[in-house]
Amino acid sequence: SDPIVNEEAKNDPDDLMVGGPRPGKPTTIAVISPALSSQYHVQFVEGAVEEGESYGWKMTSLAGDRETNFSAQVDLVESAVRKGVDAMTICAINDKAIAGAIEKANEKEIPVFIHNSLTELEGVEIQGYTGFNQRAAGRVCGEYAVKALTEKNGEATGTIYIITGIPGFHSNERVAGFREVVDKVPGIEIVGSGPGNWERLGGMNLAQTALKSNPRVDLIFAVSDAMAQGAAQAVQEAAKETLTLGLDGNPDTLQDIKNGVVTASLAVFPKEMGRIAIQNMKKFLDGEPIEKRNETPLTMIDRSNVDEYLN
Numbered sequence: 001s002d003p004i005v006n007e008e009a010k011n012d013p014d015d016l017m018v019g020g021p022r023p024g025k026p027t028t029i030a031v032i033s034p035a036l037s038s039q040y041h042v043q044f045v046e047g048a049v050e051e052g053e054s055y056g057w058k059m060t061s062l063a064g065d066r067e068t069n070f071s072a073q074v075d076l077v078e079s080a081v082r083k084g085v086d087a088m089t090i091c092a093i094n095d096k097a098i099a100g101a102i103e104k105a106n107e108k109e110i111p112v113f114i115h116n117s118l119t120e121l122e123g124v125e126i127q128g129y130t131g132f133n134q135r136a137a138g139r140v141c142g143e144y145a146v147k148a149l150t151e152k153n154g155e156a157t158g159t160i161y162i163i164t165g166i167p168g169f170h171s172n173e174r175v176a177g178f179r180e181v182v183d184k185v186p187g188i189e190i191v192g193s194g195p196g197n198w199e200r201l202g203g204m205n206l207a208q209t210a211l212k213s214n215p216r217v218d219l220i221f222a223v224s225d226a227m228a229q230g231a232a233q234a235v236q237e238a239a240k241e242t243l244t245l246g247l248d249g250n251p252d253t254l255q256d257i258k259n260g261v262v263t264a265s266l267a268v269f270p271k272e273m274g275r276i277a278i279q280n281m282k283k284f285l286d287g288e289p290i291e292k293r294n295e296t297p298l299t300m301i302d303r304s305n306v307d308e309y310l311n
Contacts, residue, residue, distance in 0.1 A: 026058045027285065029278070030080035030088040033063040034073060038198060038226045039250035040270050041091065044115065047274025048089065055282055060085065067198040068166050070097040077101035081108055087285060089113040089130075089277050094168050095121050102126070111284060115277045116270075118293050119169060127284055130277040130294040132268045134170055137298055138177020138223075141245060141266050144300050145178070145219055146185055148243055148263065157187035158218035161210040163196040163203050163227045171195075174223040174247060191217065196227035203230030211238045219243040225253040225265055232262045249301055249309070257306045264302035267309060272296065 031048045033041040045061045052059040062080060064072035073093050080088050081104045088105065092098045092114060102124040105112050114121065116131045149158040160182065165171035175193070182188055191214050196202030203222050210217055211234060220235070220242055222228035228246025235242045246253055249267020256262040273296045283290045301309055 026056060027086045028058045028060065028083075029281070030060045030062055030076075030083075030085045031274075032073065032076050032080065032088060032090040033061070034067040034091055034093045034198075035065060035069070036061075036063045037067060038224065038248070039252055040225065040248045040268075043250065043270040044091070044274040044277075047271035048278045049274075051275040051278035064093075067093065070094050074098060074101045078104060081105045081110060084108070085110060087111040087113065087127075087281055089115050089281065091116040092121070092169075093166075095119075099124050111281070113277060113281055113284075115273060117169065118295060119173075128280050128290055128292055128294065130273060130280060130296065132273075132296045132298055134173035135177035135180075137247060137266055137268065138174040138179075139181050140177075140298055140300060141174070141221060141247060142178040142181025144264060144266075144302075145182060145221055145245060146188065148245070149188060149218055152218060152241075152243065155187065156185050159189050159191045159214065159216055160219045160221060161191055161207070161214070161217050162193035163206050163220060163222035163231060164193055165198045165223050165227070166195055171223050178221060196222060196224075196230065198224050198226060200226045200230040200233075203227030204234045205230075207231035207234035208238070211235070211240055211242065217242050219245060219263075221245045223247055225250045225262075228262055228265065229253060229256060232256065236261065249299070251311065254301060254306055254310050257301060257303060258310060260303070264300060267299045267301050269296060269299075 049059040062076040078101050106125045111127045114129045118129045118131050150156045194206045196206050220231045225246040225248035228244050232244040243263040246265040249265050253265045
């Protein structure tokens with residue numbers, strides 16, 4: 001049977017008043033994702049569920065229909081609070097939108113953790129953060145872009161188009177880190193950017209437009225793999241030599257890199273992140289001291305090293 005359950009908790013209302021594990025009942029944990037349209041979130045959930053089930057915990061995966069749907073995510077957090085889960089970890093689409101729902105969890109004393117971000121949420125109580133440094137990730141992508149353009153053009157020159165997510169912390173930080181590096185290189189010009197909404201189709205549509213409206217685009221940087229894959233598809237269809245750079249290191253993207261479709265992706269190891277997030281949660285629930293911020297690793301993957309990471 002599928003290890004990820006999503007059903008009403010069968011507890012007495014009295015048991016739902018206060019968070020934390022209850023004697024004689026399995027510990028129930030909610031893993032809340034923006035959506036499961038990206039392999040990134042699927043991989044995180046797999047790692048988290050496997051780790052939690054190894055402790056005998058009952059793991060519930062909750063996800064919205066689209067990564068742009070703020071209100072669905074708020075509803076999922078509120079629903080988990082009503083069901084009386086023992087703890088939850090959330091990848092917030094938007095920090096401000098989710099704050100009210102987290103306040104309700106705080107009121108019920110349900111421990112809340114955040115994954116895929118290390119930035120403090122203001123005005124709410126969060127027990128721990130697990131994720132990579134989003135701005136540093138953008139900088140690593142910027143450094144790779146400069147190197148790749150230098151190899152392609154014989155010097156550090158060329159044009160770049162940026163595909164963002166939806167405006168918000170994750171997208172903004174990645175782009176800011178990327179530009180910190182690229183804007184310092186006089187021969188490299190950013191010719192435009194637009195939001196691909198974290199979706200493959202969004203990335204493809206933007207790339208098609210960018211390739212038509214610019215005489216030359218040397219490299220497209222998309223702040224997620226799904227959008228980079230869409231961009232790579234547009235590049236192939238237009239028969240261009242444009243390089244495509246993504247961020248996630250999802251298994252299907254690694255296959256695309258091996259096949260020469262996508263140029264490179266910054267791997268952030270979501271499955272491992274899922275395990276680490278739940279290990280940290282277990283320590284907290286067991287009353288052990290934990291690090292408030294757990295920073296996870298980053299590795300740039302292209303054709304030179306992809307075989308090491310393809311399972």
